[in-house]
Amino acid sequence: MQPDTEMLGEDEYWLGDVANEMDQEDGLIWVYGPGDEGVMAFTDFGIETLQGLIEIHKENPDLHSRSTDPL
Numbered sequence: 001m002q003p004d005t006e007m008l009g010e011d012e013y014w015l016g017d018v019a020n021e022m023d024q025e026d027g028l029i030w031v032y033g034p035g036d037e038g039v040m041a042f043t044d045f046g047i048e049t050l051q052g053l054i055e056i057h058k059e060n061p062d063l064h065s066r067s068t069d070p071l
Contacts, residue, residue: 010054018053022046 008015019040022028027046030038042050057063 008051008054015050015054016040018057019050021053022049 019028019042026049027043028049029041029043029046031041032038
């Protein structure tokens with residue numbers, strides 16, 4: 001299941017950055033079509049996990065900037 005960015009009320013690029021912290025055991029899955037392009041999707045548990053991460057990042061916006069700063 002892929003969450004609707006409108007349902008979550010967040011920018012899709014910001015959500016993608018937040019979701020990049022997730023692993024398979026967090027409910028993140030990748031769906032691949034022909035070729036090598038994949039799309040990020042989530043189980044019901046994954047959407048709950050993503051919503052929790054959204055709250056964490058909103059409470060502490062510095063987390064996001066630290067995770068996207070170039071090395």
